[in-house]
Amino acid sequence: MTLYSKIIGTGSYLPEKRVTNQELADQLAAKGIETSDEWIVTRSGIAARHFAAPEQKSSDLAAIAARRALEMAGMQPNDIDLIIVASSTPDFFGSFPSTACIVQQKLGITNHGAAVDVQAVCSGFVYALSTADAFIRAGVHKNVLVIGSEVFSRILDFNDRTTCVLFGDGAGAVVLSASQEPGILSSALHADGSHSHILCMPDSFGGATAGEAYLYMDGPAVFKLAVSVLEKVAHEALAKAEMQQDDIDWLIPHQANLRIMSGTAKKLGLPMEKMVVTVDQHGNTSAASIPLALDAAVRDGRIKPGQNIMMEGVGGGFTWGAVLAKF
Known part of the structure; x- marks a missing residue:
């Protein structure tokens, strides 16, 4: 009997404090930094x-x-x-102890199951989901919580309008369980460390911290690379599952930038109506963005049982990946 892993539950959370573009622009203006709702919406x-x-x-x-x-x-x-928790903003420096262990404690789990963090920045949820799928298919684990959670507001430089307007905080989660029915159909993960400098937090740890503990991003370089790799990795995941792009019912890309997302959908030949978009309401929440969007579309009824979902993301490292799943 072939063993599969299947998503049987989704959940998400956004902090109560909601900040509109105009509110953020007013806060930045008080510091002498100019931006506007139109500027932010047009670019992201x-x-x-x-x-x-x-x-x-x-x-x-x-x-x-x-x-x-x-x-x-x-x-x-x-x-x-x-x-498995994917996060670039863990509770403790260096994920020591792991945020997953802290989540285990807060949920009151006492069965001594395993808990571990995964770090692939904005690709983190895809990496974590693929890892969980492998554990379940191998028969090692039966029910896995896969979570993307971020408090990116803690690492933003609010003197840099090119980055501080793009990110937000939030969390998304799925329960992935062993099943006799196909769920996760395929996955593809990649990284290229030669691009590590274009999206990073340039502090270091070698016995002591050094540098600037704020996010840095070379926007144009990230944009160019993201559109290219997202198309390729989606086709790779489709090929592994012996499926075509027309078989995709919903595309859920990392919610980073609407222009990147639209470009990816266009390259895949998918209409915008088949893409789940939540970036307008919560910005780039890094590893949390895909499960946030997934949960929103499940709960409002867009995603229905039996439909095929392509989830894909890119992140610092440079990392990228895709997971094709039947819901």
């Missing part, structure tokens, strides 16, 4: 973002999203035997 498609409260950490956002996914799946926390 973003209208608003959410910022976590000072006391909220990635694990707090992750735990809320996870509980909602568990509720949809009809599961209890102790049914989970593995937690």
